[in-house]
Amino acid sequence: MNHIYRSIWNSKTGIFTAVSENTKTGGKQACSGKSVVSGGFALKALATSLLIAFGSTSYAMPVGGVVAAGSASVTNGNGSMTVNQTSQNVVLNWQSFNIGATEAVRFVQPNSSSVALNRVIGADPSSILGSLTANGKVFLVNPNGILFGKSASVNVGGLVASTLNISDSDFMAGNYKFAGTGGSVLNQGSINADGGYVALLGANVSNEGIINARLGSVVLAAGNAITLDIVGDGLLNVAINEGALNALVSNGGMIQADGGQVLMTAQAAGNLLQTAVNNTGVIQAQTIENHNGIIKLLGDMQSGTVSVGGKLDASAPNGGNGGFIETSAAHVKVSDGARITTAAPQGLTGSWLIDPSDYTIAATGGDITGAQLSTNLGSTDVIIQSISVGSGNGDVNVNDTVTWSANKLTLNAQNNININTEMNASGTASLALEYGQAAVAAGNTSTVNVNAPINLPAGNNFSTKLGSDGSTVNYMVITDLGAAGDAGGVSLQGIKGNLAGNYVLGADIDASSTSGWNSGAGFDPVGKPAVDPDFGDPFGVAVPATPFTGTFDGLGHTISSLTINRPSEDGVGLFGQVNGAKLRNIGLLGGSVTGNSRVGSLVGDSQNSTIRQIYATGAINGREAVGGLVGNSQNSTIRQAYTTGAVNASGAGVGGLVGQNISTPISQAYTTGTVHGGNYVGGLLGYNLSGSTITEAYATGAVTGNTTGGLIGSNASGGTITAGYWDSYSTGQTAGAGYGSVAGMTGLNTSQMKTASAFSGLDFINTWVIYDTYTKPLLRSFMTALTVTANSASKTYDGVAYSGGNGVSYSSTINGNLLGTLSYGGNSQGSVNEGSYVVTPGGLYSTNQQGGYAITFVNGTLTINPPAANDNSAAPTGTSLENGGNSTKVQNAIANARSMNFANSNGNNIASSLVSFGLGVPNVSMAPAGTSVDSMLAGLNITVKDQGVNLPFGEQNEYKKDIAD
Incomplete structure (x- = not known):
């Protein structure tokens, strides 16, 4: 009697099992295991049985082989089959192609470059559970799905297992163009192609077993049209010409291609469709024989996600340089347990490229935690490269602390880089910030927003690049004050030894010892203005100006207790004179600066320079052109700055921020310190000349002297003010300017100064923060961003009006700067009936200081559910x-x-x-x-x-x- 059997998947053994056609299977079963393929191994027509005649998997050999191109013969033995290939390339069409657990199929080919295409034209998937060997390359094409079971052992010169078809003509011509809407490919066994390649192609591709291609290539690719280009030495180039619906590639096993390359890639059928490339296993491509390993996990750049877990190893433990790892997609998520290494104890460390759209380093809710990035920086250089595709802006956001002591971290953004949390580099670690890469450097408005300190080791360990065609600018990192007379360029005082250099602070600097330098004269300003001979002195010699012309970036650090006491000198400040310089991201805490003319805490005389994101709190003293930040500013730009220290001068042109302002636009600035001068004294500026524009600025400190104004002493010569404010009570001034136009200036009382509605010209969304009744306007860029999100709540209808909320979550750890009592609003309050309502958190504010929080409240949802039926x-x-x-x-x-x-x-x-x-x-x-x-x-x-x-x-x-x- 003939028995008809069918095969069903046994998830415990990892093989198909023959059962009677009449056996009940209990419905569709899902595979167990660690595959991230949705629903287990989603072979197309997995529920369709494999018909196995004569009741035993021992007879599950390939059936119905017909040579369609080239030449070959097939010999069957007891549980074995031999395909003798006599042409360089051959095409065989099979009704089915399966190998049982105790069976073996061997291809005998003319040479290692020979290729045999085996195409299944029947309706069943292929189940490879036994041995498959070949001295050349074997292609297996089955649109119904391909399984290499746990007992499979494949040893070939090269393997392509595809559920996408290829035409005979393309194959015979070496044009490996695969296309179709095939099913899934899963490997749970062992596949080896030493010096060759292994390519698994389909709509869904997964490895749970072992794949090895030493000095070769391993490719797992998902799409509907894929082209393979064999470039020699076992290496493959892969192009996905058409994506697939829900394309998925995953590895939960071991993939090894030492000295070669591993590629996992998936492409979506449309821009709005999701794809996934997941690794939870081990992928190894170590350097051997001076061949560096390459590992690439590539998802769709419009909507795809690459999930990085397990281990990616492109290291060089036995000599040579480390390799290269790339993880690219619209979204790249790195799990806390992921381990990435390109370490090379005897050579140069390799690199790991993370290439998403926007990328956020955050303790929660981001793409990678600071702790995880810190760990992996111990074993590889890391490049985070954002691009502006899909819904992303192309920004890189650092919202969690990153700490590392070796290797290089590169943040490469097509738009902005936002440093919102402290970064700590030490030892041999270095940092590169590349921004605005979506456009050329000319006219590029992208920026690096430093809202928290960046700590770096001293030396050449920092660089920046603006624009795609911009030059890399290398900086000397300074962490030391130095000593009186230093001119070596490796300390703060030593900067005067190279006035054209580029410098950053890698640490806060305590300058309190400067009070005893140079017989009490203190710190010697960096850069000097010209000195003319005394009038009437025939023997006087003019001294030309020696300004600072480089870049000085504090990277969010401070210089505290700086003392400069040079009452007879002109051009006095941390920088005596700058010309064409860039100064940014520095805080000057306390201390005192005293000079004659053109005196300021930061710069005495600024020419053609840019000053941004700087504040000062120390006392300033001089005769004329004296300002809390800059003494004299001409043809420069100042924005996002504030001062709180007292300014005192005996002459004219005295201001809380700038003493004399000539053709210099100033925006987003304020002062709170007292200002006293002889004449033309203003809370913000002394003189505002030659068409200088002032935008979004205010002053609150007491102003005294002759010709005084709450904001400006003299606003003559066409100075233009937009959104200028002063506290008419605390400044003691009834007019915004002592002389000249007062247009654009608004005097407010102290109560109004703490009310957002009074400042109609300030941008409280992007630039300023105010907590009504508690604070005056504060500059957002100097504050710590904090998002307070109402937790969602739900209840079953009970006829009782809802009140309160379900608590909130914070975007970062909070400290004593957060004040107030949490409250809730929105239409959820008092709601009774079933439905969805808004819960709005509120009631919190921060201290009246720039070191506080810039709070953003995010609504939650209340859901009132119906009662039980x-x-x-x-x-x-x-x-x-x-x-x-x-x-x-x-x-x-x-x-x-x-x-x-x-x-x-x-x-x-x-x-x-x-x-x-x-x-x-x-x-x-x-x-x-x-x-x-x-x-x-x-x-x-x-x-x-x-x-x-x-x-x-x-x-x-x-x-x-x-x-x-």
Whole structure:
């Protein structure tokens, strides 16, 4: 008797098992294991059985082989098959291609470059559970799916397993173009192609076993059209020409290609469709024989996700340089347990490229944690390269602390880089910031926003690059104050030894010792203005200017207690004179600066320079052109700056920020310190000359002297003010300018100074922060961003008005700068009925200092769910009305009652016109039987205009139904 058998998947053994055609399988089963393929191994037509004749998998050999191109012969043995290939390339069409666990198929080919294409034209997937060997290359194409089971052993010169088809002509010509809408490919066994290649191609591709291609290539690719280009020495180039719906590639096993390359890639069928490339296993491509390993996990750049877990190893433990690892997609997520290495103990460390759209380093809710990035920086250089595709802006955001002591971290953004949390590099670590890479350098407005300190080791360990065609600028990192007379360029005082250099601070600097330098003269300003000979001195010699012309970036650090005491010198400040310089991201805490003319805490005389993101709190003293930040500014730009220290001068042109301002736009600035001068004294500026524009600025410190203004001493010569404010009480000034135009200036009282609505010209979304009644406007860029998000809440309808909230979550750890009492608003407050409502957090504010929080409140959701079905707990018992026109009272208040059914004594619903409700009761009116009303209050009269009518309140005819009905 012939027995017909079919195969079903055994998830425990990892193989197909033959069972009787009459056996019940209990429905579709999902594979177990660690594959991240949705629903287990999603072979196309997995539920379709493999028909195995004669009742045993021992006969599950390839069936029906026909040579379609080239030449070959097939010899069958006991549990074995040999394909003797006599042409360089051959095409064989099979009805089915399976190898049982105890079976073996061997290809004998002319040489190692020979290729045999095996195409399945039947309806069953291929199950390779036994041995497959070849001295050349073997292609297996089956659109129904391909499985290499746990017992599979494949040893070949090269393998392509594809559910995408290839034409005979393309194959014979060496044009490996695969296309179709094939199923899935899964390997759970062992595949080896030493010096060759292994390529698994389909719509869904997964490895849970072992794949090895020493000095070769391993490719797992998902799409509907894929081209392979064999470039020699076992290496492959791969192009996905057409994506697939829900394309997925995953590895939960071991892939090894030492000295070669590993590529996992997936492409979506459309820009809005999702793809995934997942690794939870081990991928190794170590350097051997001076061949560096390459590992690439590439997802769709529009909507794809690469999930990096497990281990990626392109190291060089036995000599040579480390290799290269790339993880690129619209979204790249790195798990906390992922380990990445390109370490090379005897050579140069390799690199790991993370290439998404926007990328955020955050403790929670980001793409990688600071701790995870820190760990992997110990074993590889890391390049985070954002691009502006899909919904991304092309920004890189550092919202979690990153700490590393070796290797290089490169942040490469097509738009901005935002440093919102401290970064700590030490030892041999270095940092590169490349921004604005989506455009050329000319006219590029992208920036690096340093909102937290960047700590770096001293030396040449920092660089920047603006624009795609921009030059890399290398900086000397300074972490030391130096000593009086230093001119070596490796300390703060030593900068004067190279006035054209580029410098950054890698640490806060305590400059308190400068009070004893140079016989009490203190710190020697970096850069000097020209010195003319005294009038009438025939022997006087003019000294030309020696300005600082380089770049000085504090990287969010401070210089504290700096003392400069040079009352007879002009051009006095940390920098005496700058010309064409760039100064940014520095805080000057305390200390004192004293000079004659052109005196400021940061710069005495600024020419053609850019000053941004700088503040000062120390005392400034001089004669004329004296400012809290800059003494004299000409043809320069100042933005995002503030001062709090006292400014005192005996002459003219005295301001809390700038003493004399000539053709210099100033924006987003304020001062709070007292300002005293001889003449033309202003809370912000002394002189504002030659068409200088002032935008979004205010002053609050007391202003005294002659010709004084709350904001500007003299605003003559066409100076333009937009959104300028001063505190008319604390400054003691009734006018914004002592001389000249006062247009664009608004005086406010102290109460108004703490009210956002009074500052109609300030941008409180992007630039400023104010907490009404608690603070004056603060510059957002100097504060720590904090998002306070209301947690969502839900409740079952109970007739009780909702109040409060379910707590909040914070985007970072909070400290004593967060004040106030958490409160909740939104339409959720007082809500009773079922539905979705907004919960708005509020009530929190920060200290009246720039070191506080810039709080952003994010709404949550309240969901009021309906009560359980047939909930009649509030309803009275059934009541019968026997006489027409009679009425009954509702015994209990029932809020949000729904769907009242009135029936005759025979159980049939009565007409709606025969039912009415008492008037004068809110939310209750005439309603048809079976429709809904909002609420039923105790004492409400229900009148039925008929005899023999029941008010049934039992489960069969519900008085109060589920609100969802």
